Amino acid sequence: MPETAGGSAAEAAGVAGAADRTEYEGVGVGTATVAGPVARTAQAPPEPPDVPATATADEERRKALAALAAVAADLRARGAAAGGDTADVLEAQAMMAEDPDLEERVSARVAAGKTAARAIHETFAGYREMFAGLGEYLAGRVADLDDIAARAVAVATGVAMPGLPRRTEPYVLVAEDLAPADTALLDRRLVLALVTAEGGPTSHTAILAQSMGIPAVVGAAGVLDLADDTVVLVDAAAGTVVARPTSEELEAAVTRSAAAVTATALRGPGRTADSQPVRLLANIGGAADVPEALAAGAEGVGLFRTEFLYLDADEPPSLPAQVKAYREIFEAFGAGARVVVRTLDAGADKPLPFVPLGEEPNPALGVRGLRAFRAFDGRNEAVLRTQLEAINEAADAVPADVWVMAPMVNEAPEAEWFCDLAASCGLDVVNGRVGIMVETPAAALTAGAILAGRTGFASIGTNDLTQYTMAADRMLGALGTCQDPWHPAVLKLIGAAGDAGAATGKPIGVCGEAAADPLLACVLVGLGVRSLSMAPSAIAEVRAVLATRTLEDCVEMAARARWAATAREARRTAAAR
Amino acid sequence: MPERTVTVASKVGLHARPAAVFVKKAAALPVPVSLAREGGPAVNAKSMLAVMALDVRHGDRVVLAADGDGAAEAVEQLAELLETDLDA
Numbered sequence: 001m002p003e004t005a006g007g008s009a010a011e012a013a014g015v016a017g018a019a020d021r022t023e024y025e026g027v028g029v030g031t032a033t034v035a036g037p038v039a040r041t042a043q044a045p046p047e048p049p050d051v052p053a054t055a056t057a058d059e060e061r062r063k064a065l066a067a068l069a070a071v072a073a074d075l076r077a078r079g080a081a082a083g084g085d086t087a088d089v090l091e092a093q094a095m096m097a098e099d100p101d102l103e104e105r106v107s108a109r110v111a112a113g114k115t116a117a118r119a120i121h122e123t124f125a126g127y128r129e130m131f132a133g134l135g136e137y138l139a140g141r142v143a144d145l146d147d148i149a150a151r152a153v154a155v156a157t158g159v160a161m162p163g164l165p166r167r168t169e170p171y172v173l174v175a176e177d178l179a180p181a182d183t184a185l186l187d188r189r190l191v192l193a194l195v196t197a198e199g200g201p202t203s204h205t206a207i208l209a210q211s212m213g214i215p216a217v218v219g220a221a222g223v224l225d226l227a228d229d230t231v232v233l234v235d236a237a238a239g240t241v242v243a244r245p246t247s248e249e250l251e252a253a254v255t256r257s258a259a260a261v262t263a264t265a266l267r268g269p270g271r272t273a274d275s276q277p278v279r280l281l282a283n284i285g286g287a288a289d290v291p292e293a294l295a296a297g298a299e300g301v302g303l304f305r306t307e308f309l310y311l312d313a314d315e316p317p318s319l320p321a322q323v324k325a326y327r328e329i330f331e332a333f334g335a336g337a338r339v340v341v342r343t344l345d346a347g348a349d350k351p352l353p354f355v356p357l358g359e360e361p362n363p364a365l366g367v368r369g370l371r372a373f374r375a376f377d378g379r380n381e382a383v384l385r386t387q388l389e390a391i392n393e394a395a396d397a398v399p400a401d402v403w404v405m406a407p408m409v410n411e412a413p414e415a416e417w418f419c420d421l422a423a424s425c426g427l428d429v430v431n432g433r434v435g436i437m438v439e440t441p442a443a444a445l446t447a448g449a450i451l452a453g454r455t456g457f458a459s460i461g462t463n464d465l466t467q468y469t470m471a472a473d474r475m476l477g478a479l480g481t482c483q484d485p486w487h488p489a490v491l492k493l494i495g496a497a498g499d500a501g502a503a504t505g506k507p508i509g510v511c512g513e514a515a516a517d518p519l520l521a522c523v524l525v526g527l528g529v530r531s532l533s534m535a536p537s538a539i540a541e542v543r544a545v546l547a548t549r550t551l552e553d554c555v556e557m558a559a560r561a562r563w564a565a566t567a568r569e570a571r572r573t574a575a576a577r
Numbered sequence: 578m579p580e581r582t583v584t585v586a587s588k589v590g591l592h593a594r595p596a597a598v599f600v601k602k603a604a605a606l607p608v609p610v611s612l613a614r615e616g617g618p619a620v621n622a623k624s625m626l627a628v629m630a631l632d633v634r635h636g637d638r639v640v641l642a643a644d645g646d647g648a649a650e651a652v653e654q655l656a657e658l659l660e661t662d663l664d665a
Contacts, residue, residue, distance in 0.1 A: 092597040092625065100604075101624035127626055134632050137592060141629065312589055314636050 021244050025568070026220030027201050027484060028239035029194075029209045031518050031541060033253040035233045035245065036192040038226045039171035041182065042160040044150035048117035057111050064106050064116035067155035071148060072097040074161065082185050097148050102127070117156040124149035136350065165228075172232050174223050177477070178205045188212055193234040195241050197224050200480025201513060210516055213537045217241050219481050237519060237575060239568070269299055270532070270543050272525065274550040279531035280539050281338065283511055287325070290332045292536040297543075300337035300400065302459065302533020303511035304329065306387070310344055316354045316383045322390030327398065335399035340459065340509075340533070341391050342437065343384060345407040346372040355380045364473060369408020369439075370418060381421075388425035402433070405459055409436040412449045419454040432456025432506065439464035444493035447500035447508075455506070460497055460529070462512030466490050484567035485514035491527065491562045491570065498528020509533060518545035523574050525551065526558030579649040580642040582615060583656045587663045591633035595663035600625045602658055608645040610655065615640055622655070 053060045072094040079090030096102070102123060109119035128145050131138040151161045164182050165171070170192050175182075177198040186194075186208075194209050194216035201218065209216035215236035226232065226243055233245040233253055242249065270280035281302030282293035293301065309317045309325055317325075326341070333339055346352055347368030348360040356379075360366035367375045373384040388404065395402035404427055406418045415436045423429040435457035438444050444465065447458055462485040467474040469490050472482035485491075494510070501508035509531035514520050516538035522545065524532065532542060549557070557574040564570035587595035603610045603622040611619035612628060615638040620627035622641070633639055639659065643651040 088594050088597070092593060095597055095600060095625040096629075099624050099626045101621050101627050127630070130630055134630065138629065138632055312635060314634075 021242060021246060024195075024217075024220040024223050024241040024243070026195070026217040026223075026239050026241065027206070027481065028236040028571075029201065029206045029216040029218065029517075030213070030236040031545065032193075032215040033233065033235045033237070034172070034192045034215055035231060035250055035253060036170055036172045037229045038174050038195075038232055038243075039165040039167050039228055040224070040226070041164055041173065041175040041178070042154075042162045043176070044146075044162045045154045045157055045159055048115060048121050048153055048157060050118055051115065052113055053110070053115040057113070060114070060116045060119070061107050061110045063156055064110055064119055064152075065103060067116065067120065067152045068097050068103065068106070070155045071151045071161070074151070075148075078185055086185065093144055093148055096145070097152065115156075117153045120152045120156060121149060124152075172234055174226055174232075175205075176224060178208070186212065186214070188214055193217070193236070195220055195223050195232070195234060197221060198477060198480070200477075200483045201485070207513070210513065210535055210538060239571065268297070268543075270546055272546055272549055272551050272554060274552070276525070276551040277530070278521075278525050278546060279338065279509070280543055281340070281509070281511075281531055281533035282536045282539065283533050284329070287328050287332075289536070290329060294332065296536040296539040298536060298539055300333055301329075301339040302509055302515075302531055304339060304341045306341060306344055307350070310346070310352055311350065314353055316386060319386055319390050319393070322387060323394045326391055326394035330394055330398040330400050330402055333400040336401065337399075338401045338403060338531075340403045340405055340435075340511075343370070343387055343404065343406050344372075345369050346380075355383055364467065364475075369437075370406040370414055371408055374414065374417060385421065385425060388422055388427060392426040403435060403457065404433065405435045405437055405457070407437045407461070408439055408464075409450070410440050410442040411446050412453055412455075415450045415455045416453050429454050429456065435459065437461045437511075438497050440468050441465070441493055444497045447497040448503060451500050451504040451506045457507045457509070458497055458501065459509040459511050459531075459533070460494055462490065462494070462510055462514035465493060465512075466514075469493060485512070485517075486520060486561070486567040486570045488562050488564045488566070488570050491523065491558070494524065494529065495527040495558070495562055501530075502528050507531065516542065518542045519557075519571070519575055521546060522549050522554045523558045523561050523570075526554035526556070527562070578642055578644050579652045580640060581652050581656045582638055582640050583659045585633055585635060585637050585639060586660050588635050590635050590637065591628055591631065591639075591659075596625065596628050598663045599655070599658055600628055603655060606643070606647075606651045606654070608643045608648050608651050610641065610643045610651055613640045613642075614638070 075090045075094040079087035105123045106119045109122055124145055128142055131142050154161045170190050172193045173191050174195045177196050194214055196205050196218045199205050199218040206218045217234055217239055220241050230243050233242040233249055270278040279299050281300050282298035283303040284293055284301050285305040286308045330339055346355045347363050348357045348366050349363035355372055357367050373381050391404055409415050419429045419434050422434040427434055433456055435455055438458050439461040466483055466485045470482040472479040474483050498508050508529050510524050510529050511533035515532035516534035518541050521532050521542045561570040561574040564573050610622040612622040613619040641652050641655050
């Protein structure tokens, strides 16, 4: 939101200089620079101590039930303000807060001498443990329970409920990390930027910021020390937060933002300043994502995730049902648009009853993606075959150019196996419409051998490639800073795939968060990538930044970045070009 | 005590919105109502947390039971609800 940035930066100028300038470093999301006053989320209250209640059990019980009722009322009020799906989600949470079984358990604990706050805490802890042991969906609701418990304990102990600040003027939101209940309610007219102390580039907050187009700096240690209303300059491109910036810094930020506004007015296909075409595509997960992709001027789809058809199903979707779902999406795109379908990416972390994989201690390194259909003597192969047949049938007589790719491929024989199967389902292997994803260092380093065969193209999934390169589970918040696609090790692997593409004349693309980072997009082009697939909201900015750099600039940026020692250094040295 | 076994029609099972719709309806009934997985222990159908913790999925068989005046109608109404896809 650079236009908002200009105004608030100018207003903020008078406030700066009162105290010491302090700089914090984190991981930037987006390229905008904005300035504004800090507003912090209220922290979750500490665990209430297990001390005997001083009031009577009846008073404590009333206090506990009143706190739960207040939380339910607050959740409903926020739901009413947000409307839509959010209102439904928050209504369900309100019902959890005023649950009759919960009230009974809280009352029993209070009767046994606990304080209201302690009784609430212990009761929720009991539900938390139960949910955590009950499969993926309910484990995912644990964060909701924690959020409700924290709110109720806050009310019962007389402190502010955790959550978003209530403000009417634009502000920079500073938090440890954001709860899902909070992020759903972010008002992008008010939130100039997000700054968090925790989290990495693939954290919930970062992905949300990316999709909402709000600049963010995540994982910036120390920012929780910032007091409310401190003026900060948030530079998403550099990944820095400057508290009490100088007036020169603020002026420079206004100028940069104005330039960015001009640039985002560009339309049309992606290209560098010297007219090297770079296809700008959208990542979609279903028909609902198509309008935004088209509105953003996407030249097609670089990653069509098909899991929506399979999740929560007891049996694989039928051929006709799949044909219908795929055709709806293919038909939305015109002649010349490319739509790359990724076949089902199953894994033990998202079990499907009809693709039995067994229990695995570490699903990220397990039988997943294409492996799920090759392992166990191919007992799951029919599921993939039906999908490929459905894609082939749906692609018949649509103007869009439909390509298919397999996830989690390591080496040439797997790719050839996939080409065989795809060809037997009628798909166009000969003309290069069947390819693979490069998500492992093994695939990146042997891309030459893979592409020397019948594989028609490669698309680099940078989120997984980063996780496997850095040996850091992308689901682990504590290792969030490892999950940075700017890491030179990741860039060198992408470069290896890019070189293989150039040597074989086969196209190399990137689909993943990396493509949505405009500066990194330039580096990727410099590494030989010729299509970038991203969240639709990122396309305008990537198009704009790409148009300011020649191919030679991109190559130079890539050369600098790949010889850096760290992700941070890679970003800095590329930005300096 | 009126009782009925039904197959849950909602695609997402008794989670999220369908759970909320079901529990709201149960809570509004004048009689105590319970829900159980077929062959499993019964829980309070008016409790969102208890219903969620049953972890009922699409196509699962569940047993509804109610007690007191109007129990039969209560079971009937809730059964109808469960046999509808509430997330559609």
